[in-house]
Amino acid sequence: MSRTFEQEEPAIAIHGLTMKYGTRLIQQDLNFTVNQGDIFIIMGGSGCGKSTLLKHLIGLYEPAAGEILYDGQSYTAGDEKTRQALRARWGITFQSGALFSGMTLAENVALPMHYSGIDKSQIRERVAFKLALVGLAGYEDYYPSQISGGMCKRAGLARAIALDPDILFFDEPSAGLDPLSARRLDELILNLRDSTGATVVMVTHELDSIFSVGTNSVFLDAQTKTLLDTGCPVWLREHSRHDIVRSFLSRGEAGQPMASRQGDKQ
Numbered sequence: 001m002s003r004t005f006e007q008e009e010p011a012i013a014i015h016g017l018t019m020k021y022g023t024r025l026i027q028q029d030l031n032f033t034v035n036q037g038d039i040f041i042i043m044g045g046s047g048c049g050k051s052t053l054l055k056h057l058i059g060l061y062e063p064a065a066g067e068i069l070y071d072g073q074s075y076t077a078g079d080e081k082t083r084q085a086l087r088a089r090w091g092i093t094f095q096s097g098a099l100f101s102g103m104t105l106a107e108n109v110a111l112p113m114h115y116s117g118i119d120k121s122q123i124r125e126r127v128a129f130k131l132a133l134v135g136l137a138g139y140e141d142y143y144p145s146q147i148s149g150g151m152c153k154r155a156g157l158a159r160a161i162a163l164d165p166d167i168l169f170f171d172e173p174s175a176g177l178d179p180l181s182a183r184r185l186d187e188l189i190l191n192l193r194d195s196t197g198a199t200v201v202m203v204t205h206e207l208d209s210i211f212s213v214g215t216n217s218v219f220l221d222a223q224t225k226t227l228l229d230t231g232c233p234v235w236l237r238e239h240s241r242h243d244i245v246r247s248f249l250s251r252g253e254a255g256q257p258m259a260s261r262q263g264d265k266q
């Protein structure tokens with residue numbers, strides 16, 4: 001499917017989404033959009049439902065109510081064929097979604113390619129290209145145990161972009177990294193967005209990341225069990241009408257934005 005930035009449809013539109021575990025309500029009546037090319041941050045206090053929202057976005061859980069659309073196409077109401085076609089356009093990296101330790105970096109990155117019908121003769125070259133994109137050229141034959149945590153995260157990104165996804169989903173991409181490696185990962189995410197044109201959706205607690213790469217966001221509140229605000233994090237820090245959002249975003253020093261912002265205003 002081609003990626004057209006001129007189109008009016010948002011990359012993702014969420015209408016009246018309610019999420020539950022059994023009878024336990026996590027969040028209700030969420031309405032927001034993720035635009036093409038956004039680096040969209042899902043934020044909020046601990047336990048408010050950020051990962052739960054991400055899992056709904058990638059179809060791991062069914063909404064208790066509401067609808068999720070991609071490029072105007074309903075995933076929620078879609079049949080399995082529609083859903084499969086939509087999923088094929090996503091790249092996903094989970095915090096715990098580590099690399100397979102018994103496989104080299106090249107084998108890890110090649111894994112999704114083997115299931116996608118890509119010609120075997122092209123795989124090695126494509127893997128090398130993806131590893132080069134994340135700064136790991138020449139590391140094809142290393143095992144995860146032979147490289148640093150930051151490099152492992154970057155290899156995870158290479159695997160997530162193996163099939164040229166339109167949307168990248170990350171859960172706490174920089175968790176466990178030292179500040180310098182976390183910053184490098186942010187820069188990489190920004191570069192990948194710019195070089196591949198993918199939309200990025202990520203859960204993160206890290207204020208530095210939120211401000212340096214986030215072009216758009218949603219703030220979930222555990223108490224009211226709904227979203228309080230949506231928009232560019234830098235803008236929300238100054239202008240959210242909710243004290244709790246401004247105060248959450250004012251904790252600590254905010255770095256200068258790295259992103260060439262597409263949504264500095266709401």
Ligand SMILES: Nc1ncnc2c1ncn2[C@@H]1O[C@H](COP(=O)(O)OP(=O)(O)OP(=O)(O)O)[C@@H](O)[C@H]1O
Nearest residue numbers: 021026044045046047048049050051052053203205
């Ligand atoms: N599979 C599950 N079954 C039942 N309850 C769950 C499940 N997963 C998460 N929860 C609960 O749902 C709530 C939201 O969890 P979630 O992990 O989405 O929050 P979060 O905002 O990502 O949290 P954190 O910032 O601490 O990572 C929590 O109270 C959690 O205990």
